[in-house]
Amino acid sequence: MRCRVLVVGAGPAGGDLARQLAARGEDVVLVERLPDLRRAAFSSAALPLDALDRFGLPASVVAHRWSSWELLGPGEDRRSWQGGVPQGVVLDFGALREWLVGEAQRWGARVWLGHRALACHQEADGLHTVLRRGDGGRLEVHSDWVIDATGQERSLLGDPPAGGSGAESLVSGVGLEWLVQVPSACWQRWSDRLAFCLGSDWVAQGYGWVFPMQAPRLKLGVCRLLDPSRDQPPLGGVLERLIERLLAPAERQAMAVLDRHGGLIRSSIRRREPHRRGRLVGLGDAVSTANLLGGEGIRHALMSSRVLAPLLLEELRHPPRGSCVDRYPLELGRALGWRWSLSGRLARRTWLGLHGAAADQRLGALLTSLEQEGASALSDLLFGYRFERYGIRALPYLLGLR
Ligand SMILES: Cc1cc2nc3c(=O)[nH]c(=O)nc-3n(C[C@H](O)[C@H](O)[C@H](O)COP(=O)(O)OP(=O)(O)OC[C@H]3O[C@@H](n4cnc5c(N)ncnc54)[C@H](O)[C@@H]3O)c2cc1C
DSSP states (O other): OEEEEEEEOOSHHHHHHHHHHHHTTOOEEEEESOSOTTSSOOOOOEEEHHHHHHTTOOGGGEEEEEOEEEEEOSTTOEEEEEOSSOOEEEEOHHHHHHHHHHHHHHTTOEEEETEEEEEEEEETTEEEEEEEETTSOEEEEEEEEEEEOOGGGOTTTOSOOSSSTTOOOEEEEEEEEEEEEOOHHHHHHHTTEEEEEESTTTOTTEEEEEEEOSTTEEEEEEEEEOOTTSOOOOHHHHHHHHHHHHSOHHHHHHOEEEEEEEEEEEEESSOOSOSEETTEEEOGGGGTOSBTTTTBOHHHHHHHHHHHHHHHHHHHHSOOSSOGGGGHHHHHHHHHHHHHHHHHHHHHHHHHTOOSHHHHHHHHHHHHHTTTSOHHHHHHHHTTOOGGGGHHHHHHHHTTOO
């Protein structure tokens, strides 16, 4: 089988790139190992409102809107910031993937679900990628370009090299989330807000959350950074204790767990890893676009496709002497911006250091200093990474100097 561009992985990054290339008439094949894109919808998928417009996402992929923030902890502290107007959305992650892939298909991309890419190698006439179909059969695809959009697994590109130039170690976070159905009075209580549980007695070296989905559903989850130097208790027990603290006994009894999912987020901090090997190019989480501070990667994955698409199109249409795709790492770094980069560095320090009373006290002091802010300022801080706004007050804390 031949095509010009083979995109492997139908997450936000791969789905979006396939739809953009197909919309401009390119010959694209998109392969995804999941047979059903609604399954394994592992992402909590909270986004700020402007991301919907920026990436042209329709209402059909939105599960619910939120207008306030609530931060619980450290300990029994509770702080909320009321926005009044919508600040963001929680997406239905399965619906997002399905919509992107449907769009790619409508523009003419060939989409093969239930196909896993096993290996990819360069030969004289292009790239040869070996796929395994759901029925166990093998298939070989010959293409001019292959895009590794397989998320943090980096199935084709592999992890960054451990030593030498371009060496970058990956920082890993792990998350576990339940999609639950609760009594409607309980759902109402959480329905207008993104709620986070912070402090080491909630989740040491991480945080917990409650996000509203379509009535009367909620997403309840916990995540933390992996720290090989510490004994970290299993996340299942941490999530069960969080639910016990947040929901009344009658609410827990009436609660039905509809889905349990989770996954890893792995990113390098400096993002200096190679973004390609010849004509095999990484996209989204496969080149560390996920930000570990808020465990957030959907809009950054979409951004990576917005940066790569025009470069690849230029390359496909008017093959230049030097490769346009050479500009990709630099342009992606610029698009993510210096704030992204700073927040990646802060993530490691903030989360790994969050264990014990002293860390909780520092966190409590920071949250107190944010109390006079409005909900939109908090969104700017947590989604816009605008730490400098808090200047000498927050930066030293965030940088671990206090
Ligand atoms: C628990 C958790 C909660 C999160 N919450 C949020 C959040 O609230 N907001 C946010 O913005 N981000 C969140 N993220 C991060 C976000 O989901 C990712 O950053 C984003 O999905 C990355 O998109 P991607 O397309 O690069 O990769 P992915 O979404 O991981 O997509 C990769 C795709 O490739 C497929 N694949 C893998 N290997 C192969 C192979 N060999 N052959 C074929 N297909 C393959 C996979 O099945 C998958 O569909 C969360 C992540 C986790 C784990």
